[in-house]
Amino acid sequence: MLKKTVHKDKKLLWISPFVVFLSPQPAQMQLYKSTRDLQKALRSEKSKKRRVGLVPTMGALHLGHLSLVKRSLYQNDITVVSIFVNPTQFNDENDLAAYPRMLEKDLILLSAEQGEIWVYAPQAEDIYDGNISSKKYDFNNLDQVMEGPNRPGHFNGVATIVERLLRITRPNHAYFGEKDYQQLLIISRVAKQMRLGVKIVGCAIIRESSGLAMSSRNQRLSPAAQSKATFIYQQLLWAKRRFTSMSLPKIKEAVITAFQNHPSFELEYFEINEALKLSAHQERIKNKKYRAFIAAKIDGVRLIDNLAMN
Secondary structure (H helix, E strand, O other): OOOOOOOOOOOEEEEEOOOEEEEOOOEEEEEOOOOHHHHHHHHHHHHHHOOEEEEOOOOOOOHHHHHHHHHHHHHHEEEEEEOOOEEEEEEOOOHHHOOOOOOOHHHHHHOOOOOOOEEEEEOHHHHOOOOOOOOOOOOOOOOOOOHHHOOOOOOHEEEEEEEEEEEEEEEOEEEEEEEHHHHHHHHHHHHHHHHOEEEEEEOOOOEEEOOOOOOOOHOOOOOOOHHHHHHHHHHHHHHHHHOOOOHHHHHHHHHHHHHOOOEEEEEEEEEEEEEOOEEOOOOOOOOEEEEEEEEEEEEOEEEEEEEEEE
């Protein structure tokens, strides 16, 4: 498990309303709050044939995000980390309001990385050019299971903001975590469909030592709830161990029952679906890959996780 030390003596040095550098590495970290300024700077760097990686985030960064940043730093000359809590992908206003926002802490965390990082932290009116609304996309049924029915409009909101980020930054690579696996498949489809000329890179889930998938939402959990939340990963492991010896419906039934018998959880779904099209099967099909997916609430905080079954 990676460990990160954040030096508390790093201080923010404001240069202009749009650009900020962090000492003691002023040449390595830049913060842009203006889309126009970011695009101007990127055009200049791309004219020098420098490669750009994009790591889209909603902030409240953790080691999972940093694993994406490290991958981008390794593969590109400049890494743009967007920090923006996107309103169009929330179908619950209370969830949007409660989502953690901690830009200064995020900047300090990123400043400890080695490499050239540009942080893009716009206001909604700027990034949406005054029209804060979602487009509608054809996801080829990828949105018809799991998160789609449970969060109406969510994927249109996600695809809209990711398309805007990709068009604004025009990166060579864009990095997304497999914790949001359904989202990763949808974004990959949108990037190809819109011919955005970017390689979408999926990165492995980073977990706490307990197995709990790292998430910005974990910060809203009490220590006791975080401990209980490891039950999600335990059930995924249980399903994986029985994947070849039990039928898919029996595994699903057993996991659902386990959650029903656990007083702390409100289970939204547990599914074992084919990994590329997310189609559900009653029986395993030879040579197809499968993943198990869970969404559940604990103490009012919604958590998701998934695990490859084979």
